[in-house]
Amino acid sequence: MSEGSVQSARNWRAVFERVAPVVTLALLVFVTASLEHAPAGEHHFLTAENLVNILWQWSAIGIIALGMTLVIISGGIDLSVGSLIALSGALGVWMMNTIISAGAILQGIDDSNASGMAPADGPVRAWMAHFVINHHLDGNEVWGVAVGIATILAVGTAAGWVNGMLIAKGGIAPFIVTLGGLAAYRSLALALADGGDLNSASEHLFPAAGNAGVPIHRLTLTNGHPLQLPYMVIAFFALAVLMAILLNRTRYGRYVVALGSNERAAKYSAINVDRIKIITYTLTGALTGIAAFLVASNLNSVPSSTAGNLYELDVIAAVVIGGTRMQGGAGSIFGTVIGVLILGVISNMLSFLNVSPYLQGLVKGVIIVAAIFVQQIGRKRS
Amino acid sequence: MPDQPDAIATDAIGKSFGATRALDGVTISFRGGEVHGIVGENGAGKSTLMKILGGVERPGEGRVFIRGRGVLITDVHAAQRMGIAMVHQELNLVDELSIAENIFLGRERTLLGMVRFGRARRVSRQILEILKCPLNVSWKVKRLSTAQKQMVEIAKALSCQASVIILDEPTAMLSRRETHALFEVIGQLRRNGVAVIYISHILQEVLQIRDRVTVMRDGRVSARLGPDEMEGMTVAELAGLMVGRPMNQHFPARETRIGERFLEVEHFGDEDISFFVRRGEILGFAGLIGAGRTELAEAIFGLRGKVSGVIRLDGRNLKISSPGDAVRAGIAYLSEDRKESGLMLDMDVTSNTTMVSLARYTRWLTRPRAERKAASHYVQLMRIRIASLRQPVRALSGGNQQKVALAKWLETNPKVLIVDEPTRGVDVGAKEEIYRLIRALVTQGMACILISSELNEVLGMSDRIAVMRGGRIVAMLDAASASEERVMQFAAGVQENLSA
Numbered sequence: 001m002s003e004g005s006v007q008s009a010r011n012w013r014a015v016f017e018r019v020a021p022v023v024t025l026a027l028l029v030f031v032t033a034s035l036e037h038a039p040a041g042e043h044h045f046l047t048a049e050n051l052v053n054i055l056w057q058w059s060a061i062g063i064i065a066l067g068m069t070l071v072i073i074s075g076g077i078d079l080s081v082g083s084l085i086a087l088s089g090a091l092g093v094w095m096m097n098t099i100i101s102a103g104a105i106l107q108g109i110d111d112s113n114a115s116g117m118a119p120a121d122g123p124v125r126a127w128m129a130h131f132v133i134n135h136h137l138d139g140n141e142v143w144g145v146a147v148g149i150a151t152i153l154a155v156g157t158a159a160g161w162v163n164g165m166l167i168a169k170g171g172i173a174p175f176i177v178t179l180g181g182l183a184a185y186r187s188l189a190l191a192l193a194d195g196g197d198l199n200s201a202s203e204h205l206f207p208a209a210g211n212a213g214v215p216i217h218r219l220t221l222t223n224g225h226p227l228q229l230p231y232m233v234i235a236f237f238a239l240a241v242l243m244a245i246l247l248n249r250t251r252y253g254r255y256v257v258a259l260g261s262n263e264r265a266a267k268y269s270a271i272n273v274d275r276i277k278i279i280t281y282t283l284t285g286a287l288t289g290i291a292a293f294l295v296a297s298n299l300n301s302v303p304s305s306t307a308g309n310l311y312e313l314d315v316i317a318a319v320v321i322g323g324t325r326m327q328g329g330a331g332s333i334f335g336t337v338i339g340v341l342i343l344g345v346i347s348n349m350l351s352f353l354n355v356s357p358y359l360q361g362l363v364k365g366v367i368i369v370a371a372i373f374v375q376q377i378g379r380k381r382s
Numbered sequence: 383m384p385d386q387p388d389a390i391a392t393d394a395i396g397k398s399f400g401a402t403r404a405l406d407g408v409t410i411s412f413r414g415g416e417v418h419g420i421v422g423e424n425g426a427g428k429s430t431l432m433k434i435l436g437g438v439e440r441p442g443e444g445r446v447f448i449r450g451r452g453v454l455i456t457d458v459h460a461a462q463r464m465g466i467a468m469v470h471q472e473l474n475l476v477d478e479l480s481i482a483e484n485i486f487l488g489r490e491r492t493l494l495g496m497v498r499f500g501r502a503r504r505v506s507r508q509i510l511e512i513l514k515c516p517l518n519v520s521w522k523v524k525r526l527s528t529a530q531k532q533m534v535e536i537a538k539a540l541s542c543q544a545s546v547i548i549l550d551e552p553t554a555m556l557s558r559r560e561t562h563a564l565f566e567v568i569g570q571l572r573r574n575g576v577a578v579i580y581i582s583h584i585l586q587e588v589l590q591i592r593d594r595v596t597v598m599r600d601g602r603v604s605a606r607l608g609p610d611e612m613e614g615m616t617v618a619e620l621a622g623l624m625v626g627r628p629m630n631q632h633f634p635a636r637e638t639r640i641g642e643r644f645l646e647v648e649h650f651g652d653e654d655i656s657f658f659v660r661r662g663e664i665l666g667f668a669g670l671i672g673a674g675r676t677e678l679a680e681a682i683f684g685l686r687g688k689v690s691g692v693i694r695l696d697g698r699n700l701k702i703s704s705p706g707d708a709v710r711a712g713i714a715y716l717s718e719d720r721k722e723s724g725l726m727l728d729m730d731v732t733s734n735t736t737m738v739s740l741a742r743y744t745r746w747l748t749r750p751r752a753e754r755k756a757a758s759h760y761v762q763l764m765r766i767r768i769a770s771l772r773q774p775v776r777a778l779s780g781g782n783q784q785k786v787a788l789a790k791w792l793e794t795n796p797k798v799l800i801v802d803e804p805t806r807g808v809d810v811g812a813k814e815e816i817y818r819l820i821r822a823l824v825t826q827g828m829a830c831i832l833i834s835s836e837l838n839e840v841l842g843m844s845d846r847i848a849v850m851r852g853g854r855i856v857a858m859l860d861a862a863s864a865s866e867e868r869v870m871q872f873a874a875g876v877q878e879n880l881s882a
Contacts, residue, residue, distance in 0.1 A: 261726035270705035
């Protein structure tokens with residue numbers, strides 16, 4: 001092969017990797033729309049409301065997937081994100097409730113101590129409740145929500161940092177470290193909520209972020225209200241733009257690709273490989289924190305056993321379907337956004353085609369394997 | 383055994399790797415009951431030839447004959463079936479398996495589908511006894527020392543009952559006692575009619591046990607020595623045959639005014655190495671593979687963490703504990719293996735060129751246009767042949783890849799440039815391009831350390847030559863008065879230490 005034809009083959013491959021997810025999404029939308037047997041005007045899939053709903057349901061997954069894209073490009077993996085949703089959400093709501101209903105909590109602790117059923121978090125919580133009351137913050141919803149949100153973000157970031165430190169400085173494989181995180185973070189959340197739900201004590205302020213949105217007056221729903229573009233969706237797209245800039249136009253982003261492309265050469269090129277790894281996992285933890293906040297706000301509660309459960313699978317699936325190379329060294333944020341949309345459209349389609357929810361995992365599994373298979377064909381051709 | 387066909391013979395074997403001609407028309411015959419030594423410089427083609435005999439590589443041209451019959455050695459198993467056993471330079475043992483399992487790996491005798499471990503252990507024990515290496519054959523290989531592993535490798539070859547045994551640098555890691563035991567075994571094999579092919583850099587050993595010796599140089603056979611020619615031959619004479627080629631390379635003329643001492647390294651590392659490089663000077667490092675040249679360069683570049691000793695640049699003491707420190711101090715290191723540690727093969731020419739100096743092309747965000755401008759500057763300066771700046775470097779030829787790797791370091795405007803095997807796997811045109819460039823930079827006042835296993839390169843480019851052996855600098859020679867023979871004598875340990 002002459003150099004020219006090698007070059008065109010490479011270009012073809014790059015184009016293929018970029019375009020394949022978009023084509024898949026377009027096909028899916030087309031198929032889904034035509035599968036819907038509804039009289040004109042009564043169709044459901046291709047309505048602004050439904051599409052916004054899909055985005056809404058998948059924006060938390062999407063936000064984490066942005067971080068996971070960098071992790072996978074760098075040659076790593078993070079399995080702990082789903083459990084981290086539960087842990088950071090649970091700790092945040094726990095903190096928030098301690099401030100908003102400090103008096104009631106103290107009362108509750110006294111009652112259970114009297115009945116000999118002291119909760120595990122009793123002493124710490126009692127101390128904190130006293131602190132809150134002493135500083136006249138008891139019942140202050142604004143303070144409670146602020147501290148709660150800060151806690152969620154801080155816990156997510158800190159857990160990501162721990163993952164990164166263990167991987168970079170401890171030299172443990174990312175798969176193992178984050179598999180440990182998957183088990184440990186969930187377990188901590190369950191312990192904190194005693195296996196149940198941690199319901200938020202904030203009635204209006206905390207749930208606003210995950211439920212409200214910007215009204216779009218041009219689009220009116222059947223009930224006469226304007227369509228709301230949820231803050232969650234806006235956050236997803238705004239973060240996607242930021243992350244795309246981070247990946248493509250900063251030194252850090254370049255080093256992430258370099259690290260995934262050839263770690264040894266990165267070290268020999270005077271790149272601080274450990275630091276890049278730590279930043280990458282910390283960033284993913286922070287994004288998971290943001291997603292955890294939005295999920296907790298949306299439900300105004302953190303169900304410790306189900307919050308974020310199996311999110312890691314959807315997140316990794318979205319990244320891979322979006323064309324990011326599982327071995328690292330190549331990938332794009334744009335592809336990941338498309339990957340999230342593909343997953344969203346598929347699950348939406350399955351549910352209104354009345355496919356049993358038990359079978360939805362099968363379809364997802366087939367799509368993931370097919371996406372990788374198609375990627376490999378594209379690679380072999382070139 | 384007159385008139386018996388050769389145990390194994392090659393006829394006009396050729397092999398190319400990309401632009402590099404590794405073997406060219408190699409015809410050698412190995413007789414049963416003889417020990418046949420093969421010597422030559424690094425890269426002379428010895429290992430490639432043995433890989434072809436062992437089925438690891440396929441020959442590009444030519445034929446292999448076993449006992450007079452032409453054969454096609456398709457893979458390692460085919461070689462084993464034909465009775466060729468190879469003891470590799472690199473250890474090829476499975477750490478988690480026992481000694482006996484390793485010795486019979488891939489050739490397990492089974493009874494009704496079950497491996498006969500008892501038999502494997504018994505036979506392994508016998509072979510190790512012959513080798514005077516009484517190890518517990520049930521031990522996992524990971525418990526063994528490097529020397530012991532080497533003995534297991536040899537036992538593995540013996541267990542095949544091969545008619546041809548290839549030993550590639552077998553004694554490099556053995557103690558004197560083990561070496562002696564190995565020589566006795568070789569003697570025994572020879573008496574049993576086995577053809578032993580013995581490759582070693584330790585010329586003394588080769589002279590001691592050989593029946594005949596073939597000298598290789600630049601992928602060709604340069605001398606054949608039978609028992610008669612070898613009578614009374616000295617190590618120095620053999621070393622002379624290995625080198626002593628006419629200079630076939632054009633090196634740019636030295637025209638530098640050499641300045642004051644610039645980089646000074648004192649009492650560095652465990653081996654307490656000291657040397658200096660002056661402004662405008664190229665200091666060549668010669669030595670055999672494993673002499674510690676790359677290790678020294680990597681330590682100076684901070685790849686081995688903190689190392690004891692002093693590094694001074696332009697009179698100032700440097701604290702180097704990471705490559706980042708070294709780069710900030712103005713040291714650049716072109717590593718010896720561009721694919722493993724030099725380039726991001728899937729990233730494009732531009733990204734690779736600015737990999738180390740990216741900070742200069744970043745304000746808040748990277749500036750792609752400035753980056754491309756820098757990359758195209760080097761493409762023109764070094765005449766790098768590419769189709770586009772966005773081309774992944776994987777698609778480039780070896781020479782052009784090496785130019786990109788070098789451009790990456792020149793981009794950092796280094797004060798000291800360390801180049802490790804800068805022209806390995808590079809065609810002649812690109813070689814001269816690289817030489818010209820290094821020489822031009824040195825003329826501008828840079829100091830350069832040139833590590834190379836190609837003697838004529840070291841001699842042609844350097845102003846002074848440091849010869850390393852066993853992790854130490856054993857000689858510091860003035861390039862004007864040095865010869866390949868002299869360098870080789872120090873490198874192979876014929877001449878004892880001499881410091882300038």
